[in-house]
Amino acid sequence: MSAVTAALLPRRTERARSRPRATLVLAIAVLAxxxxxxxxPWLFTAHDPLAGVAAxxxxxxxxxxxxxxxxxxxxxxARVIFGAGNSLAGAAxxxxxxxxxxxxxxxxxxxxxxxxxxxxxxxxxVLLAIPGLLLALSVIVLLGFGVTNAAIAVGVTSIAVFxxxxxSQVVRVRRSDYVEAAFGSGGSFAAVLWRHVLPNxxxxxxxxxxxxxxxxxxxxxxxxxxxxxxxPPTPEWGLLIAESRDYVATAxxxxxxxxxxxxxxxxxxxxxxxxxxxxxA
Amino acid sequence: xxxxxxxxxxAALVLVATFVLAFLLLHALxxxxxxxxxxxxxxxxxxxxxxELRAVYGTDQPVWVQLWQSAAGFLTGDLGTSLQSGAQVEAxxxxxxxxxxxxxxxxxxxxxxxAIGIAVAATSSxxxxxxxxxxxxxxxxxxxxxxxxxxxxxxxxxFRLGLIPVINANPVEALVLPVxxxxxxxxxxxxxxxxxxxxxxxxxxxVAVARARGAGPRWLLSKEVARNSLLPTLTIAGVLxxxxxxxxxxxxxxxxxxxxxxxxxxxxxTRDIPVLQAIVVISAVGFVAINLAVDLVAPVIDPRxxxxxxx
Numbered sequence: 001m002s003a004v005t006a007a008l009l010p011r012r013t014e015r016a017r018s019r020p021r022a023t024l025v026l027a028i029a030v031l032a033x034x035x036x037x038x039x040x041p042w043l044f045t046a047h048d049p050l051a052g053v054a055a056x057x058x059x060x061x062x063x064x065x066x067x068x069x070x071x072x073x074x075x076x077x078a079r080v081i082f083g084a085g086n087s088l089a090g091a092a093x094x095x096x097x098x099x100x101x102x103x104x105x106x107x108x109x110x111x112x113x114x115x116x117x118x119x120x121x122x123x124x125x126v127l128l129a130i131p132g133l134l135l136a137l138s139v140i141v142l143l144g145f146g147v148t149n150a151a152i153a154v155g156v157t158s159i160a161v162f163x164x165x166x167x168s169q170v171v172r173v174r175r176s177d178y179v180e181a182a183f184g185s186g187g188s189f190a191a192v193l194w195r196h197v198l199p200n201x202x203x204x205x206x207x208x209x210x211x212x213x214x215x216x217x218x219x220x221x222x223x224x225x226x227x228x229x230x231x232p233p234t235p236e237w238g239l240l241i242a243e244s245r246d247y248v249a250t251a252x253x254x255x256x257x258x259x260x261x262x263x264x265x266x267x268x269x270x271x272x273x274x275x276x277x278x279x280x281a
Numbered sequence: 282x283x284x285x286x287x288x289x290x291x292a293a294l295v296l297v298a299t300f301v302l303a304f305l306l307l308h309a310l311x312x313x314x315x316x317x318x319x320x321x322x323x324x325x326x327x328x329x330x331x332x333e334l335r336a337v338y339g340t341d342q343p344v345w346v347q348l349w350q351s352a353a354g355f356l357t358g359d360l361g362t363s364l365q366s367g368a369q370v371e372a373x374x375x376x377x378x379x380x381x382x383x384x385x386x387x388x389x390x391x392x393x394x395x396a397i398g399i400a401v402a403a404t405s406s407x408x409x410x411x412x413x414x415x416x417x418x419x420x421x422x423x424x425x426x427x428x429x430x431x432x433x434x435x436x437x438x439x440f441r442l443g444l445i446p447v448i449n450a451n452p453v454e455a456l457v458l459p460v461x462x463x464x465x466x467x468x469x470x471x472x473x474x475x476x477x478x479x480x481x482x483x484x485x486x487x488v489a490v491a492r493a494r495g496a497g498p499r500w501l502l503s504k505e506v507a508r509n510s511l512l513p514t515l516t517i518a519g520v521l522x523x524x525x526x527x528x529x530x531x532x533x534x535x536x537x538x539x540x541x542x543x544x545x546x547x548x549x550x551t552r553d554i555p556v557l558q559a560i561v562v563i564s565a566v567g568f569v570a571i572n573l574a575v576d577l578v579a580p581v582i583d584p585r586x587x588x589x590x591x592x
Contacts, residue, residue, distance in 0.1 A: 133527035259429035
């Protein structure tokens with residue numbers, strides 16, 4: 001079988017079809033665990049995330065400390081578990097900011113048209129022209145450092161994408177026959193927008209929101225790593241990895257294990273988002 | 282060519298708007314930069330001294346005068362003065378640029394090679410499990426924190442294996458790990474697009490025709506498929522540029538390299554607004570120029586687009 005014909009053959013055998021389900025189930029499980037960590041962290045660890053035992057400093061992973069301990073003897077797993085709250089809440093705020101502001105701009109632009117639409121979409125072009133991280137950093141300089149401000153900054157970077165998608169969805173729905181009919185039968189602009197245009201435009205936008213969640217976790221951890229998010233000793237995933245840099249030669253677990261947790265949660269969020277998109281498309 | 286003209290005009294308009302927004306965002310809204318920078322109680326400056334500083338930096342003028350002065354400065358290559366070091370911003374950027382350009386160009390080249398390798402392996406490996414494994418690489422790469430990858434590479438390659446010295450590395454050695462780190466987040470979207478367009482192209486009738494006429498798999502891949510994958514890849518050039526900028530900030534911080542990314546990180550940490558504004562505007566120029574170039578080149582590559590462009 002040649003290389004290109006291999007790619008031509010139907011890829012989805014019976015066995016292969018069941019596998020995406022399996023990864024989806026795994027992804028949902030990972031997300032559920034991280035969500036539980038965020039809501040009731042104390043159920044998952046007996047250790048204090050902030051107070052360390054000096055005698056236990058820099059211990060390699062063991063039964064007592066599955067992720068090892070850091071330089072001040074704090075249990076790393078406890079810090080990762082308690083850090084989930086900051087990271088996931090931050091991601092939720094970021095998605096909410098992008099979703100609300102972006103959808104508002106997009107729906108307004110798509111449903112009014114004319115000069116308003118033109119002006120709004122040029123603003124969106126400007127937001128897109130500034131690379132995401134730089135836009136987030138500019139917002140942080142404006143608002144100051146901190147978990148919530150970093151989350152808002154990440155949210156601002158996704159406004160443009162949400163606005164573009166929402167506008168295109170609204171324009172598509174607006175041209176459909178049932179919306180014409182609703183206007184024809186005497187519906188007011190606001191009523192038609194609320195009853196017909198919005199509900200039918202939201203599916204794709206919600207799928208995007210799901211996708212943004214994973215990338216928001218990643219971006220917030222990046223801002224935390226650079227030192228613009230939570231101040232120490234707050235357990236936050238990006239900050240945890242930043243703090244471990246001084247021990248990179250001696251304590252491999254301090255960087256490696258929190259990073260794997262971040263990657264696993266982001267990967268799981270993206271997998272679920274892909275399933276949501278397939279479901280709504 | 283009216284299309285090229287219109288498109289260039291549009292790009293210029295976006296740039297002007299970006300400049301104004303960046304200026305307003307960073308200057309007008311948070312009180313003023315002098316207060317943000319110098320009004321902390323530890324410095325113990327009096328209001329009169331602050332006013333003096335304002336006069337020196339020109340922030341005592343109305344916003345629109347400052348905007349005009351700043352714009353005139355940018356057009357003549359005067360990007361202002363760093364609040365932190367007092368140096369000219371254009372001198373700081375010129376000093377940081379070569380190091381970042383070396384990192385970015387090598388990182389981008391490595392990413393392209395990596396992405397092509399992944400895409401070819403993901404679409405034409407013999408074994409199905411291999412194709413599947415390579416297909417799962419781009420989503421995995423997107424999910425890995427770049428700063429974490431850099432630290433882990435440093436940990437494994439330098440400290441465990443001792444392959445690259447941490448101190449006194451020669452310039453080439455010092456570039457290896459940063460380039461690898463930067464390549465991963467850029468290779469991910471690139472490989473994703475390449476895989477999708479190879480899939481799409483392979484399903485096209487003209488590929489079946491070429492195969493029926495006796496074209497071998499290698500010929501098909503290098504001629505038909507590669508040519509038809511170029512355009513979808515070009516359309517994400519802007520996205521890749523953004524990844525490159527973000528990647529440079531993170532990579533230079535992790536590996537303590539001098540460069541634009543490091544300059545950005547320090548400017549944010551010290552609220553050095555003129556430096557940050559210059560970097561934001563320059564990146565926006567880069568982004569807009571890349572997208573303009575792609576839009577102008579696309580009809581040249583793909584004849585199907587020419588009709589749509591003229592209409």
